[in-house]
Amino acid sequence: MISTDFGPNEDGNDAILSLITLFSPWTWRMGDAILKAKKQLESLFPSSKAILLMSGRAGIKLILQALNLPPTSEIIVQAFTCEAVVLPIRALGFKPVYVDIEKNSYSMDLASLQNKITPQTKVLILQHTFGMIPKNRNKVLELAKSHNMFVIEDLAHGFDPVFWQKEKLSDNQVLTLSFGRSKALSSVFGCALITSNKSLHDSLGAVEANLPYPSLWFIFQLLCYKPLALLIRYTYSFLSIGKIIHKSVTILRLMVAEISVKEKAGEYDPYLELKYPNCLAKLLTFQLEKYPHMQEQRKIVCNIYSSCVGVMPSIPKDTALCRFPLLIENRDMLVKKLAVQNIFLGTWYTQAVAPRGLDLGKVGYHVGSCPVAEDVCRSIINLPTLVTVEEANKIIKMINIQCSVNDH
Numbered sequence: 001m002i003s004t005d006f007g008p009n010e011d012g013n014d015a016i017l018s019l020i021t022l023f024s025p026w027t028w029r030m031g032d033a034i035l036k037a038k039k040q041l042e043s044l045f046p047s048s049k050a051i052l053l054m055s056g057r058a059g060i061k062l063i064l065q066a067l068n069l070p071p072t073s074e075i076i077v078q079a080f081t082c083e084a085v086v087l088p089i090r091a092l093g094f095k096p097v098y099v100d101i102e103k104n105s106y107s108m109d110l111a112s113l114q115n116k117i118t119p120q121t122k123v124l125i126l127q128h129t130f131g132m133i134p135k136n137r138n139k140v141l142e143l144a145k146s147h148n149m150f151v152i153e154d155l156a157h158g159f160d161p162v163f164w165q166k167e168k169l170s171d172n173q174v175l176t177l178s179f180g181r182s183k184a185l186s187s188v189f190g191c192a193l194i195t196s197n198k199s200l201h202d203s204l205g206a207v208e209a210n211l212p213y214p215s216l217w218f219i220f221q222l223l224c225y226k227p228l229a230l231l232i233r234y235t236y237s238f239l240s241i242g243k244i245i246h247k248s249v250t251i252l253r254l255m256v257a258e259i260s261v262k263e264k265a266g267e268y269d270p271y272l273e274l275k276y277p278n279c280l281a282k283l284l285t286f287q288l289e290k291y292p293h294m295q296e297q298r299k300i301v302c303n304i305y306s307s308c309v310g311v312m313p314s315i316p317k318d319t320a321l322c323r324f325p326l327l328i329e330n331r332d333m334l335v336k337k338l339a340v341q342n343i344f345l346g347t348w349y350t351q352a353v354a355p356r357g358l359d360l361g362k363v364g365y366h367v368g369s370c371p372v373a374e375d376v377c378r379s380i381i382n383l384p385t386l387v388t389v390e391e392a393n394k395i396i397k398m399i400n401i402q403c404s405v406n407d408h
């Protein structure tokens with residue numbers, strides 16, 4: 001099985017570490033891995049401090065709370081995003097204001113942004129879609145500064161450590177990283193908030209210290225994810241064993257979904273407002289150690305995809321993306337046809353605020369207001385990037401076969 005969404009970051013060593021941790025319950029909640037993970041992160045983002053939490057969505061909510069914004073505040077986000085970004089804004093009673101994207105860069109369109117700024121705009125969330133530096137990043141930051149806005153740079157999909165070594169964060173800026181299972185680094189759930197603003201760090205640190213620990217059952221479920229995901233992936237096409245295991249563990253509730261039922265219904269769910277436990281920090285430190293190697297492989301694979309599908313001006317050579325975007329006609333049919341071959345492509349994002357089926361009214365999005373984002377959502381697929389060169393070539397070959405069949 002090749003999959004963009006299912007356990008894309010895990011290998012045998014991640015699974016073994018999870019299993020060892022599973023059998024060392026005294027290390028689940030407390031231990032020295034938290035400090036180690038913070039130190040590793042702080043070395044990637046010089047002159048900054050890190051806070052660790054259980055999820056990016058909880059992180060966005062805690063930042064907005066810490067900023068003590070007026071109740072009428074407007075928060076700018078881009079369309080072509082995930083409800084995880086918007087539900088915390090709605091939960092606090094603020095208004096999300098959607099900015100359209102540029103078709104090729106999947107990030108904010110500057111003209112659309114300029115039109116959406118009002119005296120009530122207090123915060124701008126700048127999303128690094130698929131781990132790409134937004135094309136207009138410098139201009140967006142300047143604009144935010146000139147309008148006295150606070151900027152949350154959303155690096156949930158991934159980041160390039162080389163870029164951040166040279167960047168200096170301002171006091172009006174915080175970075176949010178996610179370590180959810182389908183992001184560039186995975187501890188199944190998790191998030192880091194990175195800031196050089198001392199008073200913001202202190203207030204977020206006080207919140208972090210007072211959060212409750214996840215229950216032991218929840219930790220057990222999270223530690224099962226990596227070994228189970230690997231087992232399912234490797235046995236998927238063998239007599240359907242993987243499929244049966246997947247069904248069984250879902251029925252037994254051994255695998256926690258990425259999005260809760262409440263979130264699917266368009267409500268913020270506080271279930272991840274929890275302390276980041278030591279055992280997940282252990283999984284994270286291991287992923288951080290091999291992050292340079294993972295990013296190298298992603299670069300190689302992205303270069304293969306770029307050279308096969310033609311020039312992609314928005315994706316410079318040697319960019320490591322957590323998933324590679326491609327716009328394609330008959331997207332849904334292609335996804336189904338490849339699934340039959342056990343190749344599962346991603347579809348971030350199928351609607352202006354994902355996931356598909358979310359009532360857009362619940363997140364304050366008006367259909368038709370961001371036409372470019374809506375257009376992209378109709379035809380986007382995401383190719384996995386942490387795969388071997390052989391797998392990448394196989395994916396391209398299968399896409400080419402299906403597309404030429406559809407042409408006839």
Ligand SMILES: Cc1ncc(COP(=O)(O)O)c(C=O)c1O
Nearest residue numbers: 055056057082084154156178180
């Ligand atoms: C762009 C973006 N930001 C933030 C998040 C939130 O991350 P987390 O899953 O850690 O809550 C997501 C989740 O999918 C996302 O896609």
